[in-house]
Amino acid sequence: MQTRRTFIKSLVLSASIAAIGMPMAASAADTIKVGVLHSLSGTMAISETALKNVALMTIEEINAAGGVLGKKLEPVVVDPASNWPLFAERARQLISQDKVSVVFGCWTSVSRKSVLPVFKELNSLLFYPVQYEGEELEKNVFYTGAAPNQQAIPATEYLMSPEGGGAKRFVLLGTDYVYPRTTNKILRAFLHSKGVKDSDIMEEYTPFGHSDYQTIIANIKKFSAGGKTAVISTINGDSNVPFYRELGNAGLKATDVPVVAFSVGEEELRGVDTKPLLGHLAAWNYFMSVENPENKAFIAKYKAWAKANNVPNADTVVTNDPMEATYVGIHMWKQAVEKAGTTDTDKVIAAMGGQTFKAPSGYTLTMDKTNHHLHKPVLIGEVTADGQFDVVWETKEPIRAQPWSPFIKGNESKQGL
Amino acid sequence: MLSTLFRCWVLTLALVAGSAQAVLAPEVVTGLGSSDFNERIAAIEALTVAGTDAAPVIEAIESGNFGSFDGRAVIVRDSAVVDLASGETLSASPADVTTLRTNNRVRRALATAKAGLALETGSDAERLAAAEQLRENTSPILLPLLERAAANEQVAAIRDLLVLAKARIQLESTEPAERRAAAEALGGSSDRAVITLLKPLVEREAGTPGAPGAWLESDESVRAAAAEAIAAIERRVAFAQNVATVFSGLSLGSILLLAALGLAITFGVMGVINMAHGELLMVGAYATYLVQNLFRLHFPEYFDYYVLAAVPVAFFVAAAVGIVMERTVLRFLYGRPLESLLATWGISLVLIQAARVTFGPQNLELTNPAWMAGSVEVFAGLSLPWNRIWILGFSVFVLVLLWAMMQKTRLGMFVRAVTQNRPMAGCVGVPTGRVDMLAFGIGAGVAGLGGLALSQIANVGPAMGQGYIVDSFMVVVLGGVGQLAGAVSAAFGLGIFSKFLEGWTGAVIAKILVLVFIIMFIQKRPQGIFALKGRFADQ
Numbered sequence: 001m002q003t004r005r006t007f008i009k010s011l012v013l014s015a016s017i018a019a020i021g022m023p024m025a026a027s028a029a030d031t032i033k034v035g036v037l038h039s040l041s042g043t044m045a046i047s048e049t050a051l052k053n054v055a056l057m058t059i060e061e062i063n064a065a066g067g068v069l070g071k072k073l074e075p076v077v078v079d080p081a082s083n084w085p086l087f088a089e090r091a092r093q094l095i096s097q098d099k100v101s102v103v104f105g106c107w108t109s110v111s112r113k114s115v116l117p118v119f120k121e122l123n124s125l126l127f128y129p130v131q132y133e134g135e136e137l138e139k140n141v142f143y144t145g146a147a148p149n150q151q152a153i154p155a156t157e158y159l160m161s162p163e164g165g166g167a168k169r170f171v172l173l174g175t176d177y178v179y180p181r182t183t184n185k186i187l188r189a190f191l192h193s194k195g196v197k198d199s200d201i202m203e204e205y206t207p208f209g210h211s212d213y214q215t216i217i218a219n220i221k222k223f224s225a226g227g228k229t230a231v232i233s234t235i236n237g238d239s240n241v242p243f244y245r246e247l248g249n250a251g252l253k254a255t256d257v258p259v260v261a262f263s264v265g266e267e268e269l270r271g272v273d274t275k276p277l278l279g280h281l282a283a284w285n286y287f288m289s290v291e292n293p294e295n296k297a298f299i300a301k302y303k304a305w306a307k308a309n310n311v312p313n314a315d316t317v318v319t320n321d322p323m324e325a326t327y328v329g330i331h332m333w334k335q336a337v338e339k340a341g342t343t344d345t346d347k348v349i350a351a352m353g354g355q356t357f358k359a360p361s362g363y364t365l366t367m368d369k370t371n372h373h374l375h376k377p378v379l380i381g382e383v384t385a386d387g388q389f390d391v392v393w394e395t396k397e398p399i400r401a402q403p404w405s406p407f408i409k410g411n412e413s414k415q416g417l
Numbered sequence: 418m419l420s421t422l423f424r425c426w427v428l429t430l431a432l433v434a435g436s437a438q439a440v441l442a443p444e445v446v447t448g449l450g451s452s453d454f455n456e457r458i459a460a461i462e463a464l465t466v467a468g469t470d471a472a473p474v475i476e477a478i479e480s481g482n483f484g485s486f487d488g489r490a491v492i493v494r495d496s497a498v499v500d501l502a503s504g505e506t507l508s509a510s511p512a513d514v515t516t517l518r519t520n521n522r523v524r525r526a527l528a529t530a531k532a533g534l535a536l537e538t539g540s541d542a543e544r545l546a547a548a549e550q551l552r553e554n555t556s557p558i559l560l561p562l563l564e565r566a567a568a569n570e571q572v573a574a575i576r577d578l579l580v581l582a583k584a585r586i587q588l589e590s591t592e593p594a595e596r597r598a599a600a601e602a603l604g605g606s607s608d609r610a611v612i613t614l615l616k617p618l619v620e621r622e623a624g625t626p627g628a629p630g631a632w633l634e635s636d637e638s639v640r641a642a643a644a645e646a647i648a649a650i651e652r653r654v655a656f657a658q659n660v661a662t663v664f665s666g667l668s669l670g671s672i673l674l675l676a677a678l679g680l681a682i683t684f685g686v687m688g689v690i691n692m693a694h695g696e697l698l699m700v701g702a703y704a705t706y707l708v709q710n711l712f713r714l715h716f717p718e719y720f721d722y723y724v725l726a727a728v729p730v731a732f733f734v735a736a737a738v739g740i741v742m743e744r745t746v747l748r749f750l751y752g753r754p755l756e757s758l759l760a761t762w763g764i765s766l767v768l769i770q771a772a773r774v775t776f777g778p779q780n781l782e783l784t785n786p787a788w789m790a791g792s793v794e795v796f797a798g799l800s801l802p803w804n805r806i807w808i809l810g811f812s813v814f815v816l817v818l819l820w821a822m823m824q825k826t827r828l829g830m831f832v833r834a835v836t837q838n839r840p841m842a843g844c845v846g847v848p849t850g851r852v853d854m855l856a857f858g859i860g861a862g863v864a865g866l867g868g869l870a871l872s873q874i875a876n877v878g879p880a881m882g883q884g885y886i887v888d889s890f891m892v893v894v895l896g897g898v899g900q901l902a903g904a905v906s907a908a909f910g911l912g913i914f915s916k917f918l919e920g921w922t923g924a925v926i927a928k929i930l931v932l933v934f935i936i937m938f939i940q941k942r943p944q945g946i947f948a949l950k951g952r953f954a955d956q
Contacts, residue, residue: 040778041770041773041778042880043880045773045778045880046778046779046780046878049778049779162454162455162522163454163520163522164520164521164522165520165521165522176925204923204924205923205924205925206924206925207924207925207928209884210924211874211875211876211884212665212669212672214665214668214669214805214916215662215665215916215919215920215924216924218658218661218662218665218920219920221609222609222658224610225608225609225610225612225613226609226610226613227613238780238876238878241780241875241876242874242875242876245785245804245874246802248790249785249790249791249792249802249803249804249805250792250800250802251791251792251800254521254524255521255524255525255528255554256525256553258521267779270779270780270782272782273782273783273784273785276790279520279521279524311777312775312776312777312778312779313777313779382520382521390518392518392520
C-alpha cells in the first residue's frame, strides 16, 4: 500500500517535471539563450540601460545574419535594480533556471564581485564590459573593458608630458569605493616611481551621490597654487554633474587645472552643459567621435535601433566605451562558439583566446591568449561644446592588459599572466 | 588726434584682414603649421607682438578653422581655403584640410596672445579681462608690451593687474633693484600662486647641518621685500578663505532649507510622514525642465528668463500633485503615521517610475541662464559663484513668503488653528478638510520650488529626490517639529558646521560626524532646537 502510494506520487511528480521540462527542451533545441544582467532601475540605471539596449541590438544583428551555429539567439533580460546581492540572485536564476549559455552584464566592480561565486559554482560565462581596477582574473569571466594600464597609467603619463601640460602636482579625486581606492593606490605608486613626492599628491574621496563640491573645488584651487596641477577623477555616476558644474562656475579652467576623468563618457555628459568644460579630458578605449567606417555603421545601427524600439530621447542617443565593449564582447563570444562548435563553457573559454574583431574604435582588437582581457588602444579626448570628445592623443597600437598591476606590492610573480 | 588716427588705421587693417590676408613673417607661418607643440606655441607667442593683423589668425586657430593642406598652413574662412603665407585663396574644399589639433597648452598660449592683443586696442571691459588673463599667464616676450600698456593705462584697476603681471616677469630679472620692486609689487596680490613664485627668494640651498646653504637670492633687500610680500599675501588669503567657507556653508544651508521647507509644513505642521517629499522636489525640477524646453523652442530670445517663468509653474505643478495625493490617499490616513508612511513610500515609487517611463532613466540637462553662470569677484582672492548666490537669495525669498502666508493670512491662521486643535477649529467653523488639502498643497508647492533651485545646481533625474529625503527629515527633526524658525536655524547651522568639518576632515568623515552629532543631539533633546510650548505640545 505504502509503496504503491509512493509510486503514484513519484509518477505524478515525474510527469509534472516532464511537462515543465518538455517545452523548455523544445525551445532550447532551436535557440541559444543568452542572459543580459544590467540594472534598469535604481542609481546605476543611468549608465546600464544603454548597455542593455546595445546588447539587444547586437543580438538582433547576429540573428538577422543567421544566428550562431544555425540557431537564433534568445535574449533573457533581468533587472538586478542596482542592488548588489540581487545581482547574484538574478545571475543564479539566469544560469540554473533559464539555462543561458552566457551572461553579458554588470557595471560596478561591487556587482561583479557579487556575481563571481555564482559563475564559478555553476561554471558559466560572464562578459564584463567596463573599465575596472584590475587585481582579478577569473576563469569564468572575460573582461572587455580596460585594465588600469590601458587607461589610468597612460592618462597620467599624458598629463606629465609637455603636450598634456607637464603637471607636477596631482589631485586624486574619487567616489569612496573599491574601484577609485584601488586605482588611486596604483596611481600613487606609479607617481612615486616617476619621482612625484607625497606632498605633491592630494587624495580625496566623496560618498556616492555627493552633490556639494564647494569645499573640494576650493581645496583644489589652493593646492594648484603650489605648481602645475592636474586632477585625476574617478568620481562615479551622478556626482559628476554637480562636480563639473561647480568646476565651471568656480572658473577653474582646463588651461589652468585640467581634469582627466576615467568614468565620464558621452552618456554621463548628456546631463551637463559642456561649454564651461572645454578642454577637460577623459581617457577611454573608444569615443563616439572616432572617425572610421566601423564606428559610423555602429552609431547608425544604434540610432536606428533606438528609434525602432522607442527608447526615450531616441534622436539624441549617444554611444560610449562600455557600449562598444559590450558590442565587441558579444561578437567575440559568437566567433568563439562557432570555432568551438558548441556553447559548452569550457570549450568556449578555450576558443576565446586569440579571437580578433574589427571594433568601432578603428582597431582590430585581440582577446589575449591567456589573461581574458582584450588588447586595447588608449585614447585621450578633450570635452567639446557639444558633449563629445575630441581625441588629442592615442596609442599607436593596442596595448596588452596587465590585470595585476606591477605597481602594487605582491604582484611581482603574476606579471607573466 | 593721433590716437583717433591710430584707431582708424587699426579698423582699416581689421577690415582688410577680413577680405585679404595680411602677410605674416614666414617663420611664424611655418611655426603655426608645425606638428611640434613647442614650435607652435613659440609662433603663437610671436603673433602677439606681430600686431593687430594676428587677431583673425588666432580666432581661426581657436575655432578649429586652421589646418594644413598640401604642406602649407591654411585658414578656412566662409568655406574657402586661404593660404596663410600668401593670403591667396586656394582651390580646395574645406573637407580636404587636415585640422591641426589644439590642446590645453596651445589654448592657454592663444588666450595669452589674445589678451596681449586686446590690451592695447580693446574696450575697458576687454582690457580688464585681458589683464586678468595676463596676471595668471604671462610670457617674457610680453614684457615690453606690458610696460607700455601699464604706462598708458588710465583705469586704475587694470593698471594694478598689469603691474602684477609685469612683476611676475621681472622677478626673473638680473637687476636686484628690479627684483626688489617686483617683489614689493607682488605683495599687493591675493593669489596663492604668487607665494610659490616668491618662495625661492627666501629659501636657502640644501646645506649640511651646522652650515646652512647659501641663499638662493643673493640680495638682502630683495629677500626682505619677498618675505614681507609673502606675509601680506598669506594674511589676505587666509581671510578670503574663511569668508569663502562661511559662504559655502550658507549655500549648503540654503539648499538644505529649500529641500526641507516643504517638509516643515507637511511633516512639521500637519504631522504626515511624507516619504514622497523627495519626489515632489523631483516634480518641481521636471517642471523647470519642461519650461526650459518650451522657452528654447518658442522664445529663444528670452531663454535667460526661463527660470523666473518656471517659479510659478514648479510651484503649482508640485502643489497639484500634492493635492491629488492628499485627496486620494492621505486624507484617509490622518493620525495613522505608519500607514501614511507606507502609502507615501508607495506613491514615491510610482512617481519615480512614472518619470522614468515618460522622460527616460537619463539625467536631464538644465542649462544655467547666463546671469546664473560664472562667478563674481567680491574682493581680490574671493570669488563666489552666481548660481549659489541666487539660490541663497531665493531661499530667503521663499522663506519670507511662507512665513507671511502662515502668520499674516487667513489661510495661515486656519492652518495653525487646525494643527493646534482640530475639533475646536472645526467647531468654530473652520473647514478642516479644505484647510488640510490646501496646507498639504502649499507644502508640496514649496517642495516644487526647492526642486527648481536644485535643478540649477545638482542632478535632475527620476531618483533625484531619494538623495534629499534623509537630509530633509534631518533638518526638520533637528530644528524641532512644527517650527519654521527651527528648520531655518537647523539648515544653516548644519550647512556651516559640515563645511567647516569638511575642510578639516574630508567629505566622507564629515558626513559621518554630522550624523553622529545629530543622533547625540536628538538623544539629549528629542524635541529639537526649538520646542513647541503650550498645552498642545504634549499631544
